[in-house]
Amino acid sequence: MKALINQPDQVVTEALQGMVMAAPDLIQLHENPHYVLRADAPKTGKVALVSGGGSGHEPMHAGFVGRGMLDAACPGAIFTSPTPDQIQAASAAVNGGQGILHIVKNYTGDVLNFQMAAELLQNDGIEIHSVVIDDDVAVKDSLYTAGRRGVGATVLAEKICGAAAEAGANLNAITALCTSINDSARSMGLALSPCTNPETGQPSFTLGENEIEYGIGIHGEPGRQRIPWQPADNLTEKLMLPIIEDLPFKRGDEVLLFINGLGATPLLELNIVYRAAEKLASQHGLKVSRRLVGAYMTSLDMAGVSITLLRLDESMRTYWDAPVCTPALRWGC
Amino acid sequence: MKALINQPDQVVTEALQGMVMAAPDLIQLHENPHYVLRADAPKTGKVALVSGGGSGHEPMHAGFVGRGMLDAACPGAIFTSPTPDQIQAASAAVNGGQGILHIVKNYTGDVLNFQMAAELLQNDGIEIHSVVIDDDVAVKDSLYTAGRRGVGATVLAEKICGAAAEAGANLNAITALCTSINDSARSMGLALSPCTNPETGQPSFTLGENEIEYGIGIHGEPGRQRIPWQPADNLTEKLMLPIIEDLPFKRGDEVLLFINGLGATPLLELNIVYRAAEKLASQHGLKVSRRLVGAYMTSLDMAGVSITLLRLDESMRTYWDAPVCTPALRWGC
Amino acid sequence: MAYAVASLMQWITCAEEQFQSHLAELNALDAAIGDGDHGSNLARGFAKVREKLQANPPETPASLFKLVGMTLISTVGGASGPLYGSFFLEAGKIAGEQKELDNATLARCLQAGLVGIQRLGKAEAGDKTMIDALEPAIRALTNEADMGVATQKAREGRDATIPLIARKGRASYLGERAIGHADPGATSACLLLNCLAGACPT
Amino acid sequence: MAYAVASLMQWITCAEEQFQSHLAELNALDAAIGDGDHGSNLARGFAKVREKLQANPPETPASLFKLVGMTLISTVGGASGPLYGSFFLEAGKIAGEQKELDNATLARCLQAGLVGIQRLGKAEAGDKTMIDALEPAIRALTNEADMGVATQKAREGRDATIPLIARKGRASYLGERAIGHADPGATSACLLLNCLAGACPT
């Protein structure tokens, strides 16, 4: 497979090493088990935030470790959730004595492994809360299924809750905030190309010249539907309407609009989507007051985009604006 | 062509509109002619920095407009330099009365159009200096040719000179600084895939399963040589050695190491390249004290990477660390 | 007839070989309705299991099962790591201090493992998961059927996943598009049970 | 025989049509040794020229040339915009107030345009640029050859770029890999001169 890699089974380790070498003032790496933690961890007296998941979504999550966001990130193999002992070790390493929040994306693997880790940590007397993020409206929800996937809202929850933790909020308050972010956020994505897992060298699916996977996740799993290519404004509408209708977002709502590139889509195109999305939001009476545009939660080399809308309240807005000092998201410091 | 665009001839305009809508606190857009300028332009009493070039390299240059970097950027059509009247209008709009520096990448089109604009501006009594960036060691230099291309050093020059301008340096000093950055920086790149111009829908070249364009530019022009795929560590060495030998960089030099993604290459891979590049730098006795890793000067949806090394002196390092407040590069604010 | 630790080692060694040789096939099944890593996940986990078994050969069925379970949990990740891991951990709890497991005890171990998977994953038969292969096979063994019948049941259960819409795991995101594809976990469960059937009791 | 503004309008209108119909071909030539936009650049520029000519038909050759030159400079960008733009601007300076240009004056206009391109772009014949087509053709006209000879010279000059390594423009980055490809600018220059040859003097 033609990628900038060495041994396929060393991809994750080498990328983590490179990432930490490139931001030594912000983050450090522990190997075996692998986790990335703040350069100044543990922060005594502060609630610690830990997240993680499969690799292949860079900069998420390791790129979000640092002051004002995560205390630690646990990267699994490509598209494979981390293991309980890894999560346990990372959590223990950043434990500041005020409890730990696990921010978990709703995939069976992530949920089970974080759950096992939480049990191990609780046995050690560490207070653990978990919030499961499930914002993807492409997935039909039901009591009898695994439910919706966690996608773009994860990034927003990590930023906002990270600022709350930095400001000294306690574990209950941060857990409630995280739950409320998840309840107030909805996302949907589409892919113009598959991704290729460097560990296996196989493309996740094949698409015709003119085909799009609509309702895509971030692990190369096929979407809900295959549709023909349409102009960006139409495709944006096909993502925005299900999002707006699902919560539902209502006229007068203040929102954060997040346009996320899936890896191989140029910023040029993301900006065209942003333009269409903000116009649609305005047409629905939504006031976009905060924005994020870029490749923050990717699917390796997949071309495509996801859109997330978060209904902001004042505390979310304030925490969003607070300083964040991580390799991938940085302002105010 | 399957991209997130509407009308091919509206790509640049719509992307600029979206970009400015997404960062209204930092930048504003003037249309017909198109240029992006600081939200608070013009800054009276400050030297203004203006750059520009073809579109398709996003976030460069418009993403680098803001406090501590550029005052204005002039985006041309895809891969086509802007026109003299466009550069003239942008420069006049940000003129703060202390003169203007044009940072120009060494391509015939950019050089000629900026030169014509400078003449027009000088006729209007505005003091204009120009520095032409030509850091690409893939191109053999000679008195009788167009010389080397301007690539990664452009981003570093814009950041460092932008900080100098912000700090109140005068036009002569900033011009000297910019020249010295160009003299102290070398770059080289390679592509794993062509790019496709959304205005024409044509891929820039075709590559076999296992082929790489070595010594690539940023406009989809073919590279110096076609070589077979090799592991990332070897490819990194094939970029680093010509860079190190050309200046030459010497043991004990303090350097900034910039790993630049060409558009479709995941951060995962860029981090693997960073790891290899920093190791090689260390083996050559170079002290990497500043770093930048990401897609800052792209070639649409091209997969590939370029490496830039800049030998830092104290003033460059200080200006590098100074606050920068642009959509694409941000710290300290 | 009973399964001493040597027979059970045969089981696990065979599983390691099978997951290795079916790696691409399991990945391809997973790519169709999931994220394409099920073969890689199991191969990675069982490779580590083999390494640990060679370094510290366990002396009882219980310690073997515990080692397999712990190793899968700490090296596989994903959904299948905790699920298969719990399967072996729970099986080990039933095995107790016994030096060998007679057929009935082995069936009780497997049944406990199945319960462990279901407690964690909350899947029922018909949800298009590994349960669809494991459940009928282990039910057969509990009812004293022989191994051949059990593996036959597993295969039928796996094939029965093909027309299903998934309600659990990653395939559930696809809705109707999951129809027509066999579940990768049900397929790996068949391989696992085939290996058990091939292990020689003493 | 002389060229009044109507004849020269024929020239420019023809050029607009030719660049439009050869857009893909010029882009393809440019993709081989450059960035694939030469056809798009000229088509965009000449479309704007036509628009302006229709809105404000010029009354003299000089005002036509000036309008073409200014419009190309302000709408083409790239290398060819300033170069072809200067060509027309310099030609316009020679045309002065004259209502029509006789053959000798036209040749002097073109020669001034060529000098303008070379002053800006610093290219010599043999550097693999538009100069390789323009220079021999304009030299022939200066020596009173007829239009057929001039376009023949341009075509030969263009073909002679094929085996060359480029020393100017984007193709110079390719080194030896530029060999075997015709220069796109030399190709567009042939089209431009063909149109001039097709315009009817009065």
Ligand SMILES: Nc1ncnc2c1ncn2[C@@H]1O[C@H](COP(=O)(O)OP(=O)(O)O)[C@@H](O)[C@H]1O
């Ligand atoms: N809740 C569940 N209960 C039982 N089995 C499950 C459940 N969720 C998923 N599985 C099984 O796990 C398999 C996928 O495993 P794997 O690909 O290794 O993990 P992941 O889905 O995390 O990539 C599925 O084919 C399915 O058989």
Ligand SMILES: Nc1ncnc2c1ncn2[C@@H]1O[C@H](COP(=O)(O)OP(=O)(O)O)[C@@H](O)[C@H]1O
């Ligand atoms: N210095 C120069 N002098 C004369 N012609 C040049 C020079 N540089 C480039 N050209 C011409 O310009 C053509 C390319 O034009 P175009 O593709 O429109 O611009 P760009 O190279 O900026 O994309 C080349 O084929 C060549 O003929």
Ligand SMILES: [Mg+2]
């Ligand atoms: Mg997985």
Ligand SMILES: [Mg+2]
């Ligand atoms: Mg061009």
Ligand SMILES: [Mg+2]
């Ligand atoms: Mg899987």
Ligand SMILES: [Mg+2]
């Ligand atoms: Mg060109």
